[in-house]
Amino acid sequence: MLKTNELFAKLLSYVDGNRLYNEVENLWRRELPQTSTAHLEAAEYALELLHEAGLENAELISFPADGKTVYQDKCMPLAWDATIGKLTIQKSPLSFAEPVIADYQRHPFHLVKGSVAIPEGKRLVKIITETQMFAGEETDGALVVCAANTVPxxxxxxxxxxxxxxxxxxxxxxxxCRVQAPEAIGWINGCTExxxxxxxxxxxPFVCFSVTAGVGERLRQAAELGELTAWLECDGRRYRGSSPGITALIPGRKKKEFWLMAHLYEPLSDDNSTGVVAAIEMVRNIKKLIADGDLPELEFSLRLVFAAEMYGFAAFAEHFGGNLREQAIGAINLDSLMAGNPKQRLHVYAAAPGTPFFGNALLEMFLDQWKDKDAFPVAKFMENGWYGDDTMLTDRTVGLPTAWFIGHEKMYWHNSALTMQVIDREIFARICAGIGTWIAALVTLNKANLAQIVRQAAAYGLSHLAREYRNILQKKLSADEAVEQLLYRLQRDCERLEDFRNVAAEPEIERQIGVLQAAAQKYLV
Structure with missing residues (x-):
């Protein structure tokens, strides 16, 4: 088996940056309209890419988009389609260089998803500011332009x-990004009651629009000065439809699976067209390494899961049984990868401790090997993980510990500046190779080298205990609080070692758990 740096170099050599760029663009353009019709086209394209990568068992599964079906505690959305969403200034105390201030056909982000048709097709509406609304201005039938810092x-x-x-x-x-990209239009997600x-x-029903920062400011100024009206047009419709999900399985020696999750249907180039394409590329190249004899056979099965963010993953979790602990060892969520967004830096979240995961130990080892290296620079590592929409399946009630590599601190987020121009082929190729290196080591780990890995994992456990003890001293906790905190840290690291039994019943696991327990006891004396 190749060493980590050799494995990374080999995976990087397999990546065709131009092909990946084209695949990301093709998927992104299909998702851009943000309609249910567009979602189906995007899902079918992802399915096509999987088949081209040799994953013939890839399948499309339709989940209800009826606005009432609940998976876990998440209610599925209503389906939505639109072709017209337009707002044209009719009367204003200030002039507008372009009277059509929002037009879905000019850019789909102008019309907020969920907006519904105007019965008469076209209506003259009054526009008032949020401040005027709260001051008692007549709002009946009006559109309210929000304050710049009001989340819609x-x-x-x-x-x-x-x-x-x-x-x-x-x-x-x-x-x-009003300075860097003054023509950017926000993509509004979550505009609900x-x-x-x-x-x-x-x-x-509602009709909502997204405009540039300059237009928003002009609207607020005009409405405060006098009467502001506009012609409103919209043909949006909500209906009971379906939300497609895509999955494919590459069988390993064991039936237990490792999931590569990437959400579809967010119409932004690096959030998350890159994630779907990257997942397929990683699996394609891991298969090639195995075929070339550079990796042992898969010990664990690999499953790709593409669906609507959070809601689709909840649906898939229930589709596969609800609690996935006996079916899967862990997962990675490939959401908002490093791909070239200006000022972006890589943050890595280990799977949170709700469900133990031996992959966290391999992740720490992997990241330490790349520390301070330009090839795969990591700005921040969160060993405690994170509980949120991207890692929710880590919860013990579901049992799928989920790691996350995200490009944080980026300049552009949830707006139309996120085009293909922010995608850097070299950065994207390196992130595919880097994450692929960790996944390859994880899913091919077997009994042959398990004892050595367990000893390394225990060494990290000892460092965790030492760090926890230093934190306790700094916080000046009471004796009871100190004991509770240290024992919890011990529990986490012992559970992580126990989880290596998914690989094999290696006696070294029990021995190293004893080493950790003895070390903790010395701190407790």
């Missing part, structure tokens, strides 16, 4: 609808 979500939408408005205009997601990300059954 439940608090403002519900209030506006309660007061008789028909919808919102927002420039919130354009603010972060509750905590759900998507419109569900029973939600009231």
């Amino acid at each position: 979500r439940a608090a403002i939408l519900k209030t506006a609808l309660d007061l008789g408005a028909i919808g919102l205009i927002s420039d919130y997601y354009a603010q972060s 509750a905590m759900n990300w998507h419109v569900i059954e029973g939600d009231r």
